[in-house]
Amino acid sequence: MLNELIRYNTLVILAGTGLLGLVSGVVGTLTVLRRRALAGDALAHATLPGLCLAFLIVGERRLPALLLGAAITGLFGLFCVSVLARGTRIKDDSALALVLGVFFGAGIVLSRWIQNRTTDGSKAGLDSFLLGKTSGMILSDVLLIAAVSAIVLFLVVLLFKEFQITLFDSSFAQATGWPTASLDLLLMLLVGLVVVAGLPSVGVVLMTSLLVIPAAAARFWTDRFVNMTCISAIIGMLATVTGVILSTLFEDLPTGSLMTLAAAIVFVFSAFLAPCRGWIWRNNRRKAFAKSLDISK
Amino acid sequence: MNQSLAEMPTEMKHKRTDITAPPVLEVHDLTVAYREKPVLWHIDFAVTKPALVGIVGPNGAGKSTLIKAILGLLPVSSGTVEVFGRPLKKERLHVGYVPQRESVDWDFPIQVLDVVLMGTYGRLGWFRRPRETERKLARECLARMGLEGLESRQIGQLSGGQQQRVFLARALAQQADLYFMDEPMAGVDAATEHAIFQVLAELRDQGKTVVVVHHDLRSVPEKFDQLLLVNQRLIAYGPTSDVFTADLLRKTYGGRLAILEELAVALKVGRPTP
Amino acid sequence: MLHSLLSTSPAGSAWAIALWTIVIGCLCAIPASLVGSFLVLRRMSLLGDAISHAVLPGVAIAFLISGEISGVPIFIGAILTAILTAFLTRTVAASGVVNEQAGLGVVFTSLFAIGVLLISRAAQNIDLDPGCVLYGAIEFVPLETVVLGSFELPRTAIPLGFTALLTIGFILAFFKELKITSFDAPLAESMGLSPRRMDFFLLLLTSFITVLSFEAVGSILVIVLLVAPACTALHLTDRLEIALPLAVLFGCLSSVLGYSGALSTNTSVAGMIAVASGFLFLISWIFAPKHGRFANLLRRFRLRLQIATDDLLAVIYRREESGRLLMNHGESVVISNGLLGWLTKNRAVRKGWLDSEVLATESRLQLTPKGREMAQSIVRGHRLWESFLHRDFQLAQDHLHEPAEIAEHFLGPDLQRELSDQLNTPGTDPHGQSIP
Known part of the structure; x- marks a missing residue:
């Protein structure tokens, strides 16, 4: 079993998914603090029609083309959310739910259409994008993830100060001359990049979990933006790597779910045990406070 | 340049032609509309020399809107804003801002010192990080607001008055020459209000101009040099002693507002059929 | 005519199957669009989304225990997980450390992941697979029938019809309370009408609908039936009394259009229903007489x-x-x-x-x-x-x-x-x- 783990293939997969967890932890921190935790969810669901359209156009399962298609419809979905939420009486939560469902529905229709057309009935492997499958990951996939991670990490490190000021106090940022709208757009582009990179291994439905759970868990451990970003990155990496290891042990289980579950366990752990902000600490403090009131009486 | 106000003292007009010292702030013909409904109409005034300027008016008169429009945070239907003789966009480094407390996410993972450091971001420009010089400045600003020892607290753990003082410290760290403050006294304790006014007076004595949206009429006469009365339109602008009169205040706060409101409704729903 | 159509065995003729598929689509759409209208108005759309994902583990556990794909145990399991979702989300948000949207994201993705794992474990020996969970199989629903009196009905039609009636009854009975708590929760609270209680009832109904529509339209597409007809209707009118029947109309129209669209392209009915309701929304968004872009x-x-x-x-x-x-x-x-x-x-x-x-x-x-x-x-x-x-x-x-x-x-x-x-x-x- 140990041999199984250190096989070349497994190492490739571990590198790819670990990097993915890291980078989604970083971007997830930004979106959670932007109070747009579920924007990634809408984006991820909206990638499905893009995957199918790209397949229809290219005619075979070529990953870069599929992911490009996914990125296009995903970002278009997010664009629809912001148009709907701004220009009309639809509130942003409804807009998010609407876009998510309708795009996903369109994706299912297209995928069935493809299934009917392809003679071998292999579904072009599009089903694997729904819940994610890491076993097929090869070196070129990892290189793609690495490229995306490099771009995203470079931009986040470079613009860290700028993101911090826009996320914390956007009116002050605007008053001091920072282009808050462009930074917001850039953030959504980064989310798009990460989601698309994660589709093959985590899948459409659970990509959100990698963007939200590590960031939410990290918030329990620190009061500083820098630290939160780093901790979230570590948790993300931990979750994906654990997920992959588990999925090599239980081959019939979808990797995306195992990753999500690993992240969820870290979250529960953090929410209870983290110093200062964890439930146990807060509960103890509350009791101590109540006691001090009794004594002063 | 339109001379719209009878209250404008004559020496100001002379100052204005003085080429060596352009006015600190010159707002010309500023109109702001929200969904075709005008919120501010034709605001026109100039602050010619360093002063503590109070903006006063009833709720919904557009005081905050005025500041935000001047700073370019809201789309403006018409008008220009000049700071030290140049468009505000080019003088942002000389302009400080204290937004309303509600504009911020207080659960954000950020410590007091980091918030104050944000004041230096404008001067740092793109990509550069704050260094020890900036940290030192930020600590000094915190000390000036009496917040020593709180620098590594999370911002949400402070009291309302302390949070407001952090905002002021951040503005001080901007080292600007012209400040805009949106209700800095809202919801703070008496001690903080006193401390804030003291700092504002110091800033003025250092030759800086501070424009403050204020809601408490009682403290107006002794605190502000210049007063701007606004209620959708500029009612009056000038030295506090000239402007803080019962007549002008009544014009600002009470009286014939009904017809203005009715017009506003008409503007919003479309016009009545004649 | 209708009677003779309905009384023919659903599995019998292509006609009857088509009719029953549409009827079942409508039976999903009616309660979903009614409850969805209130979810949209109360800014709870994302909770609807979350519940539709999060009932999965409840369904899976109940299935593992009872071995049945439908029936009372599944119902109870789903409702319990729906309540659990709302409770957990509220708890996470109440800690003040994580904001509400993030809390929701944490809770429903985790529960969904658990559900997927349970189902994949169980999938080896039965016919419940994750794909079916995600996008349903309304096409096969009419094939499984029960006999009720002189009628032979698709099995799912009975609980779906019951939920539709329950929802309509609930909204008729509590219309005034729902309206005021949606519009002005603090005022309602001060008048002794608890917005929380209304939230809870809506939550229960949402989970009912989600569970029952599950087989037909799948977990993700339920959210479209909840949100899209409501948004379409709210675009067309300013009055809640009119918006509700309009939403029902659009819900049903979506299932009719979706079914015929799927039939002519030989694709997924559930997916087409989603696309159709999105299309109807788009039309109202552009052409609505008062609030449309045009x-x-x-x-x-x-x-x-x-x-x-x-x-x-x-x-x-x-x-x-x-x-x-x-x-x-x-x-x-x-x-x-x-x-x-x-x-x-x-x-x-x-x-x-x-x-x-x-x-x-x-x-x-x-x-x-x-x-x-x-x-x-x-x-x-x-x-x-x-x-x-x-x-x-x-x-x-x-x-x-x-x-x-x-x-x-x-x-x-x-x-x-x-x-x-x-x-x-x-x-x-x-x-x-x-x-x-």
């Missing part, structure tokens, strides 16, 4: 046209007033050029305000008597407003014209009369010109 543009253009016409009339009036035959340069600038200008003149002629004979030469335009009356009213409004501004706001003379230029288009006869009264019926404006 109507907004049209309204804005109409207003511009009205204002341009008013300006044109006023300019000619002033020229005639001053006794000049030709317009001076300052006046002719005001007149719009191009398409707007052409439309403006056309409108004025059509309304009988402009003399069409001298239309060719712009500087010589003539008012008809009717047009003069109209122009007089506009100029009167303008000058009254100038007087009002001058007196009450002490604006300088050269500052009066511009605001009055805007205001004149909005001063109807009533406002004019009131202004005139307040100003003690002045004879001249601040510039010394007479007020007609």
Whole structure:
């Protein structure tokens, strides 16, 4: 079993998914603090029609083309959310739910259409994008993830100060001359990049979990933006790597779910045990406070 | 340049032609509309020399809107804003801002010192990080607001008055020459209000101009040099002693507002059929 | 006819299957669009989304225990997980460390992941697979039937019909409470109507609907039936009483359109229902008579046209007033050029305000008597407003014209009369010109 783990293939997969967890932890921190935790969810669901359209156009399962298609419809979905939420009486939560469902529905229709057309009935492997499958990951996939991670990490490190000021106090940022709208757009582009990179291994439905759970868990451990970003990155990496290891042990289980579950366990752990902000600490403090009131009486 | 106000003292007009010292702030013909409904109409005034300027008016008169429009945070239907003789966009480094407390996410993972450091971001420009010089400045600003020892607290753990003082410290760290403050006294304790006014007076004595949206009429006469009365339109602008009169205040706060409101409704729903 | 159709075994003829598929689509859509309307109004759409994902582990566990894909255990399991979702989300958000949207994201993705794992474990020996969970299989639902009296019905139709009736009953019974708690929760609270309790009932109904629609439309597409018809209806009307039946109509229309779309392309019915309801929403978003994009543009253009016409009339009036035959340069600038200008003149002629004979030469335009009356009213409004501004706001003379230029288009006869009264019926404006 140990041999199984250190096989070349497994190492490739571990590198790819670990990097993915890291980078989604970083971007997830930004979106959670932007109070747009579920924007990634809408984006991820909206990638499905893009995957199918790209397949229809290219005619075979070529990953870069599929992911490009996914990125296009995903970002278009997010664009629809912001148009709907701004220009009309639809509130942003409804807009998010609407876009998510309708795009996903369109994706299912297209995928069935493809299934009917392809003679071998292999579904072009599009089903694997729904819940994610890491076993097929090869070196070129990892290189793609690495490229995306490099771009995203470079931009986040470079613009860290700028993101911090826009996320914390956007009116002050605007008053001091920072282009808050462009930074917001850039953030959504980064989310798009990460989601698309994660589709093959985590899948459409659970990509959100990698963007939200590590960031939410990290918030329990620190009061500083820098630290939160780093901790979230570590948790993300931990979750994906654990997920992959588990999925090599239980081959019939979808990797995306195992990753999500690993992240969820870290979250529960953090929410209870983290110093200062964890439930146990807060509960103890509350009791101590109540006691001090009794004594002063 | 339109001379719209009878209250404008004559020496100001002379100052204005003085080429060596352009006015600190010159707002010309500023109109702001929200969904075709005008919120501010034709605001026109100039602050010619360093002063503590109070903006006063009833709720919904557009005081905050005025500041935000001047700073370019809201789309403006018409008008220009000049700071030290140049468009505000080019003088942002000389302009400080204290937004309303509600504009911020207080659960954000950020410590007091980091918030104050944000004041230096404008001067740092793109990509550069704050260094020890900036940290030192930020600590000094915190000390000036009496917040020593709180620098590594999370911002949400402070009291309302302390949070407001952090905002002021951040503005001080901007080292600007012209400040805009949106209700800095809202919801703070008496001690903080006193401390804030003291700092504002110091800033003025250092030759800086501070424009403050204020809601408490009682403290107006002794605190502000210049007063701007606004209620959708500029009612009056000038030295506090000239402007803080019962007549002008009544014009600002009470009286014939009904017809203005009715017009506003008409503007919003479309016009009545004649 | 209908009776004979319905009484034929659903599995029997293609006709009956088609009919039953549509009926089941509608039975999902009716309660979903009703409950969804309130979710949208209360900004709880994402909770609907979350529940539709999060009931999965409940369904899976109940299935593992009971070994049945439907029935009471599944129902209970799903409802328990739905309540658990809402409770966990609230707990996470209440800690103050994580905001509500993030809390929701954490809870429902985790529960969904657990559900997927459980189902994949169980999938080896039964016919429940994750794909079916995600996008349903409404096509096969009519094939499984039960006999009820003289009817042979698809098994799912019975609980779905029951939920539809329950939802309608609930909304009829608590309409007043739902309305006030959705509109103004604090007020409702102060009147002793607990918004929390209404939230809870809506939550229960949402989980009912989700679970029952599960087989038919799948977990993700339920969210479309919850949100899309509601958004479409709310775009079309300002009244809740009308929005609710409209939402039901659009829900049902979506399932009919979705079914025929899927039939003609041989694709997924559930996916097509989602696409159809998105399409209906898009149409209402663009063409809704009051809040649609198109109507907004049209309204804005109409207003511009009205204002341009008013300006044109006023300019000619002033020229005639001053006794000049030709317009001076300052006046002719005001007149719009191009398409707007052409439309403006056309409108004025059509309304009988402009003399069409001298239309060719712009500087010589003539008012008809009717047009003069109209122009007089506009100029009167303008000058009254100038007087009002001058007196009450002490604006300088050269500052009066511009605001009055805007205001004149909005001063109807009533406002004019009131202004005139307040100003003690002045004879001249601040510039010394007479007020007609």
